Amino acid sequence: MSGRRRGPSTTRQQILEAAREVFADRGVDGTTREIAQRAGVDPAMIAHYFGSKGGLFQAVTALQIDPADVIAPVLDADASDAARQLLTALVRTWDAHASVLSAVVRSATRNTVLAGQVRTFVLERAVRPVVTRFSPDDRIDTRAALLASQITGLVLTRYILRWEPLASADPDWVVDHIAPTVQGYLTGPLPDSPAGR
């Protein structure tokens, strides 16, 4: 740790780097104490800069991925190609950042605050804009939830539970096999449903 500067912005950066490593290794089980130790800073600095471990988690993720960047090419796609573009963006992004993203999902399943942040991050900033862009009707909430159910399940099966052949399949294979479902949820007919929930 010798030679590291201790100015405010450097401290913040050190915490982020340490947190990225610790979260990637151990998910949210990595403690703030452990992160502070690896960063060579006082644990109080984590509260100072990030408020909580959840805030730090979000900062670490946001550091690497902005949902708006990921979905930008999707929003430019033809409606008939939207599902393929969305899945391609998802799989490429996840393949490139698998360890941190998998840690986020693991943690969100048992931390309700983080689950809310993931919902905001994924649903509001990625899924909903895509659905709003391509939906042929006003059933945005329904289409978004259906889309989320397939996409989160793909993530869970491929990256977390690692079920074959999905876990090792090429991105193209994944897109070929899942796109029809996603396209249906985005632009296909939905069943008439009482109460329209």
Add this chain to the structure above:
Amino acid sequence: MSGRRRGPSTTRQQILEAAREVFADRGVDGTTREIAQRAGVDPAMIAHYFGSKGGLFQAVTALQIDPADVIAPVLDADASDAARQLLTALVRTWDAHASVLSAVVRSATRNTVLAGQVRTFVLERAVRPVVTRFSPDDRIDTRAALLASQITGLVLTRYILRWEPLASADPDWVVDHIAPTVQGYLTGPLPDSPAGR
């Protein structure tokens, strides 16, 4: 705790009851020490009867649900109705045991041993038999993984992340909206895919 018998089978039962409560409250974060305390037994008894917390978890789940029972009516369905029957069985079972099953999923996302047990439980004892029964071709592994991706995502979205409108929707609504996807993965055409993975 006074008046409780300490015979072997009673001890086992006390541990199971305590574990069911603790796991439902806190997922796998519930410690063996906590479970032993609630059961009024020595923690060593948990190791004695169940080997590990993972073994205990599996016993708690198996106590309530046998996948073979859940899928029995599905295996008797017409092929064209298989997806609706499978989803109905899944949603009814989960709605009735939501707290323990959600705890299992939360824990499986961060415990690789438990994830393996869930894979066996879900994939080998529920998904694969259904796919084997209804698949029109020999692409059992592919259909099973695709089916798992939609079913696990439904579970994650409805029960764990609790995204609306899926979280509060009636079982019939869920079946109506997800069954076409599940039916497609079970019996529909699959894309030709290099390497057939």
